[in-house]
Structure formats: structure tokens, C-alpha cells
Amino acid sequence: MTVVTRFAPSPTGYLHVGGARTALYSWLYAKSQGGKFVLRIEDTDLERSTPEAIEAILEGMNWLGLNHDEGPYYQTKRFDRYKDYIQQMLEAGTAYKCYCSRERLDALREQQMAEGKKPKYDGKCRHHAPEQDGDFVVRFKNPEQGSVIINDHIRGRIEISNNELDDLIIQRSDGSPTYNFCVVIDDWEMGITHVIRGEDHINNTPRQINILEALGAPIPDYAHVSMILGDDGKKLSKRHGAVSVMQYRDDGFLPQALLNYLVRLGWSHGDQEIFSLEEMINLFSLDAIGQSASAFNTDKLIWLNQHYIKTMPAGEVAEHAKWHFEQQGIDLSQGPALESVIAIQAERVKTLKELAEVSRYFYEEFADFEEKSAKSHLRPVAAEPLTLVKQKLAALTSWDAESIHAAINATADELQIGMGKVGMPLRVATTGGGNSPSLDVTLALLSQAQVEQRIDKALTFIANRQQSV
Structure with missing residues (x-):
């Protein structure tokens, strides 16, 4: 048997993190079993479904890298x-x-x-409804005896008595089919073998199983995943921060970090915290998903994101970081290769958004020096070391970190002052502020001419400051 799973969101809003985790579990199970993953858009709610929501779902799945093998199928195109x-x-x-x-x-x-x-329908028309004019709905004739047994991969054996269920409406009075019926037909025709979805669907499952049995269709395996809570123990919502997958993209998170975080919200493999996608696929098991609800912890996600920024190849980080530089209006063609900047900034930032914010000086001139840093380090006493270090840097015939480091050291030795008396004024002069990676590697990514020009700007600032005293 080929395993076939599906992710079937309703396009009434963005792709939220709970849906993304369900999609991830379905995708991982299919991949771990050498099966297929189907994407289905359940858009039968014509009033609430929107093209914008469909686009948001597809964009979120694409950003996460959860590519489907079949689909996307649309229920509205299958009404016949x-x-x-x-x-x-x-x-x-x-x-x-x-x-x-x-x-x-x-x-x-x-x-x-x-x-x-x-409350349930009393079956009035089940046996006593001759054909007549006027509006009608179509109801499924649910079995009146026995029970439905679900051997859930996560929750174990669930038994629901059929007398608890009423005769479900499967077609509305306007002729449109209802959600529960469409799901049954889709799962059957698309060959779905494993239905992995949220626990809020548990009440739908016995109804869907009864319809499948009435049609003589095979019954898929079921796994109902617990909800995700906020850190206050309440259902995750906007009050806890971002809940849309694309909002995490906008906030500077890597998809690899979000996937790693989501997979651990309910599933575990020993005490391991960091999982590559390949490890997730190889290790994933439905039976290792826990029953209890998981609490979303943004601090943990930030920690993971920082880990991935530091450990992923700079080129891969750059592919995702480019978007943030563009969003902040930074022209990457006007400076060093982004991979080089990432290599020296990775240890210092928590998000890609922050990476772009603190790396602007590599790609464009800053209008003003950071006020607090300039006040502390661009003082009259800094004019002499800045002038001397400028001369030494201008004389370099090889513009690399080692040569730059030697020039800064030589300046401190010649003036018989500490390295900080040279380094801090030079850092503020060349980056605009008091925080940057090591000066030698930072300046090496700027051009020699840029560094000289920015030191001149700092010397002018110091001179003007003296005159205004």
C-alpha cells in the first residue's frame, strides 16, 4: 500500500501555525513512508472563502518548502x-x-x-417523506444501531455510539454539498490512506466513517493532533503575537527554524532539539506524537532561529535574507556579497530582519552618527588617533583583515594608547554606531576609499563639535 496523506485547509484566512504543523506532520509521514502528499483546498464555504486566502495558503506552504505531490485540488471544481x-x-x-x-x-x-x-434531528422524514414540491435537504441515513470505533494513532481507541449521531445533512436546500460529505468523497477518490488533522475534527470522524462504509469505500487511518496553546495556557491567537506563518517570515524567521520548532510541538525523539529536514523525515512516527496540548514559546523559536542563522551555510541564509534587505530599501548591489556580511554578523543577530537593520552601513552611507556613540567616542581626543589610523589604512597595498588589524595595532603602539582609544572612534566613524563585528573583518568588507571618506566625515564632526563648544 502506498501511503497518501493530505493537507486540506479552508481558505477563510491565512495559514496559521496550527495548520502549518498539521501540514508538516502529514508531509513528514508521507515522505517517511515513501508515499504521496496531497494539497486540497476545501473552499465549499463560498461566503468566507477568498482568492486572497488561497494565495496566502499556497505562499505559506511554498515558503515552508512543504511541496505537494498532487494538487492543489479545489472542492468547488468538483461539485458535479x-x-x-x-x-x-x-x-x-x-x-x-x-x-x-x-x-x-x-x-x-x-x-x-x-x-x-x-439536540439532534428526530428522523421525521427518514421513513415518512413522500416526494413533494418545495425546498428540501438531503440527509445521510446514519445507522441506528452499533457504534463507530476509531483506532486513532495518537489517542488510541475511540468508540462513539451511533445513537449519538443524527442524520447529517449532505446536501443543502440550494443543491450545494456540505463539508463532511465533500471530505468523504475527496478522501476516497484521492486515495487518502492516513488523515492527520486537528482534534477539533474528532466529532466529524464517526460521521465520515459511516458515510464511507455506506459507499463501500475503504476507511483511512486517523490521527487527531492536539491544539497549540499560548504560553498562558489558552488557545493560540493573535494576542500571543504572530500566528500567521507569513508573519514569521516578515519578522525575520527562517523556514527551517519554524519547521524545526513546529515539529517539536507535540512530537519528540528522545531529548533531541535540533533536527534537519532529513532527520525529521527519517525519524518521524505518528505514534510518537503526544496527546497533550503544546504551548508555543516564542523565546524558544528565537533561540532556534539564531542557531540556524549561525550554523546554516551563509549562501542558504542569504537566499532568505535578501527579501528583508529589499523590504528595508537596501540595495545589495552597492556593497559586499551578502554571504560575506552574514558570515560576520550571524553570531550577533536573532532574526533576518535584525540582520538587515544592523548591516545597512555596508551598502549605503549613513546620514548621521548614532548620537550616544558619537558623544562618547567622537570627542576631540579622538582626532589624533583617527588621523593617524587613516594614514596607515590609506597606505595599505593589501586590503584585508590581517593588514587592517596590523594598521590599527600600529596606530595604538605609535601613540602609546590602548586599542580601545583607536578602535572605538574608528568603529563609530566607519559604521555610524558603537556596535559591529570585529573591526578588521568589518572594514575589510568596505572599500578602502569608503573607510577614508567616513573617517574624514568623523574628523569634520569632531572639528564642528569643538567649534560649537
Whole structure:
């Protein structure tokens, strides 16, 4: 048997982290078993589904690298298939037309609730509904005896008595099929062998199994994943920060870090925290997913992101970082190779957004020096070491970190001052602020002419400061 899993989001909003984790688990299981991963857009809610939401889902899946083997399929393009099956079920007697009015159903519901009963359709039209004019819905004739048993990969054995279930509407009065019916037909026709989805679908599963059995279709395996909570123990929502996958992209996270974080929100392999995608595929097992809800911890995600920025090849980080430089209006053609900047900045930043923010001086001139740093280090006493180091740097015939380091050392030795008295004014002069990687590797990524020009700018700043005193 070829394993076939699916991710089937409803396009009523962005791809949120809970959906992304479900997609990841489905994708990993298919890959770990040498199977196929299907992407299906469940857009039967015509009022709430939007093209923008579909695009957001596809963009999120693409950014995460969770590529599908089949699809995307759209339920709205398959309505004729659903209607064919509904007609077959009407003819087979496994479904029936229900002519009950909304008023009757509302009154029935109120009466049942007043009597402390679980609201459910009473089956009035199941046996006593001759053909008549007027609106009708089609209901599935749910078994009245026995129970549905689900051997859930995560939750174990679940048994639901059929008398707890009512006759589900499978076609609305306007002729459109309902969600639960579309899912059944899609899972059957697409050969889905394993349904991995959120625990909020547990109530749908026995209904869907009964319809599959009525159609003579195979029953897939099920795995219902627990929800993700915020760090306050409540269901993850916007109040906890970003919940959209693409918001994490916008905030400067690498997809590799987010995937690594999401896979550990419910699944584990010993005490291991860091997993490459290849390791996830090789080690993943549905039976290793825990039953309890997981709490989202942004600090842990930031730690992971920093790890990946530091340890991934600079070229791979650069592919994702370019977007952030563009968003901040930084022209990468006007400076060193981005990989070189990443190599020296990686230890110093937590996100790609921060990487772009602190690396601007490599690609464009800064208008002003950072006020606090300039006040501390661009003082009159700094004019002499800056002038001398400028001369020594200008005289270099080889512009590399080793030669630059030697020139800075020589300046401190000649003036008989500490390295900090040369290094800090030089750092502020050439980067605009008081924080940067080691000066020698930083200046090596700037041009010799740029460094001289920026030192001149600092000397002018110092001179003007003296005059204004």
C-alpha cells in the first residue's frame, strides 16, 4: 500500500501555525513512508472563502518548502462529482430528502434542550417523506444501531455510539454539498490512506466513517493532533503575537527554524532539539506524537532561529535574507556579497530582519552618527588617533583583515594608547554606531576609499563639535 496523506485547509484566512504543523506532520509521514502528499483546498464555504486566502495558503506552504505531490485540488471544481454520489445514495436508500422547515427544526431543538437532551434531528422524514414540491435537504441515513470505533494513532481507541449521531445533512436546500460529505468523497477518490488533522475534527470522524462504509469505500487511518496553546495556557491567537506563518517570515524567521520548532510541538525523539529536514523525515512516527496540548514559546523559536542563522551555510541564509534587505530599501548591489556580511554578523543577530537593520552601513552611507556613540567616542581626543589610523589604512597595498588589524595595532603602539582609544572612534566613524563585528573583518568588507571618506566625515564632526563648544 502506498501511503497518501493530505493537507486540506479552508481558505477563510491565512495559514496559521496550527495548520502549518498539521501540514508538516502529514508531509513528514508521507515522505517517511515513501508515499504521496496531497494539497486540497476545501473552499465549499463560498461566503468566507477568498482568492486572497488561497494565495496566502499556497505562499505559506511554498515558503515552508512543504511541496505537494498532487494538487492543489479545489472542492468547488468538483461539485458535479459530489452530486453524482448523492444521487446514487438517494437511489440506494442510504440518503433521503428531508422537507422539514427551519421553524420545525428550531422548535425541535428548543424542546430537546429544554428536556436536557442532546439536540439532534428526530428522523421525521427518514421513513415518512413522500416526494413533494418545495425546498428540501438531503440527509445521510446514519445507522441506528452499533457504534463507530476509531483506532486513532495518537489517542488510541475511540468508540462513539451511533445513537449519538443524527442524520447529517449532505446536501443543502440550494443543491450545494456540505463539508463532511465533500471530505468523504475527496478522501476516497484521492486515495487518502492516513488523515492527520486537528482534534477539533474528532466529532466529524464517526460521521465520515459511516458515510464511507455506506459507499463501500475503504476507511483511512486517523490521527487527531492536539491544539497549540499560548504560553498562558489558552488557545493560540493573535494576542500571543504572530500566528500567521507569513508573519514569521516578515519578522525575520527562517523556514527551517519554524519547521524545526513546529515539529517539536507535540512530537519528540528522545531529548533531541535540533533536527534537519532529513532527520525529521527519517525519524518521524505518528505514534510518537503526544496527546497533550503544546504551548508555543516564542523565546524558544528565537533561540532556534539564531542557531540556524549561525550554523546554516551563509549562501542558504542569504537566499532568505535578501527579501528583508529589499523590504528595508537596501540595495545589495552597492556593497559586499551578502554571504560575506552574514558570515560576520550571524553570531550577533536573532532574526533576518535584525540582520538587515544592523548591516545597512555596508551598502549605503549613513546620514548621521548614532548620537550616544558619537558623544562618547567622537570627542576631540579622538582626532589624533583617527588621523593617524587613516594614514596607515590609506597606505595599505593589501586590503584585508590581517593588514587592517596590523594598521590599527600600529596606530595604538605609535601613540602609546590602548586599542580601545583607536578602535572605538574608528568603529563609530566607519559604521555610524558603537556596535559591529570585529573591526578588521568589518572594514575589510568596505572599500578602502569608503573607510577614508567616513573617517574624514568623523574628523569634520569632531572639528564642528569643538567649534560649537
